[in-house]
Amino acid sequence: MNLRERKKRRTRDALLRAALELFATRGYEETTVDDIAAAVDVSQRTFFRYFAGKEETAFYVPRLAETQVVEAVRARPPGEAPLEALRRAVLESWDRINETIEEIVPVELHMRVYRVIESTPALLAAHLRRAAELEEELARIIAEREGLDVDADPRPRIVVALFGGVIRVTERLWSAGDDLTLEGMRQLTATYLDQVGPALAGNWRTEQSP
């Protein structure tokens, strides 16, 4: 990797870190692209040559995490039931995700940015749209595992929708609480996934929830 490439990577990383730092401290809406560019001492135009938009910087790290999850699902043994495969895939990949993140930015910074995403309307919207795309991808994977046609059989999409819904609920609860650790999120997710069975079966009024 020659000087040119190294310089490019450095500028991109610097822009990314500057952006995330600003988002986490000052807030997303309160940070202008000019602020980010100025912090790295490049022109605004250069920022837009590295990132398609302000949003892209906020979602750079989350994208890495997504990739891990999708791959983890692909790697699950075909014998597992769909919901079980999804469950194990997320929990397992979250165990490994710390290192992936730390290569780019401090995990603690990422966690603060994650909260900003959940609490900034524009970012939350973008996040949910991306989640929908991911669900489509996962539905295809699940359908393939089970030897079904996604477009003919609704079941893969339904299970994935349930799963995605639970994940999103835990994300929101986590970001609203005060335990910002990755471990806290993992824990919350596991608890909620455990509740899927009880939530769908039996009579709620006669059965307590743990």
Next chain:
Amino acid sequence: MNLRERKKRRTRDALLRAALELFATRGYEETTVDDIAAAVDVSQRTFFRYFAGKEETAFYVPRLAETQVVEAVRARPPGEAPLEALRRAVLESWDRINETIEEIVPVELHMRVYRVIESTPALLAAHLRRAAELEEELARIIAEREGLDVDADPRPRIVVALFGGVIRVTERLWSAGDDLTLEGMRQLTATYLDQVGPALAGNWRTEQSP
């Protein structure tokens, strides 16, 4: 209602219709606020006095539909199981929604705009964010029905997430297909909701889906 009020309503309706017509024919991104204002012959500033933003016009009608659904859920007899109550509420309220829409714009126009929403990234994102808010509201209603505390018991949110997920899947399938009627959407939703049970129980590989 005096002249002043009548005039206001007329301008607002005209702006709304002009916007939706433009979105449906030319596309959302291809329509500028200036275009909409010009079509009604008012200043751009006036547009922003009636609508908080361009998006708001696109979501005006959907908001009415949401309200109907939420009220329909509230009106369900307490004896019904949560998922059953939600199911009946949507299907039933969609039967009545035609008239509500027609008071504002032709239903056919609304259907075309709905497709634009599903196919325009920025609008889809906003739509999904709103859907998340709605789910939160529904979760609270369900929890109340069952005499539970939403913040302590995960089950209401899980059921609502499942339900919302199924609705969103059908919305996307519907908007990708070529039956743009409300009836077609109702039908698709009913079919998918019927599949929730089969999707979550049993072994897919040994059971065909209708």
Next chain:
DNA sequence: AGGCTAATGACAGTCACTGACAATTGACAA
């Protein structure tokens, strides 16, 4: 060293949106 190409900066323009102020217009009492 010098020519080639990629990266950058500077500049101008578009579009969504906002604040401020002046002009207009309906409402309502005298």
Next chain:
DNA sequence: TTGTCAATTGTCAGTGACTGTCATTAGCCT
């Protein structure tokens, strides 16, 4: 009916995200 008051609107100027263009700079390769 008229005059006053308040609401509605238009105009203008400005911000912030983004894009296209073109000249300049800087690494690369012979």
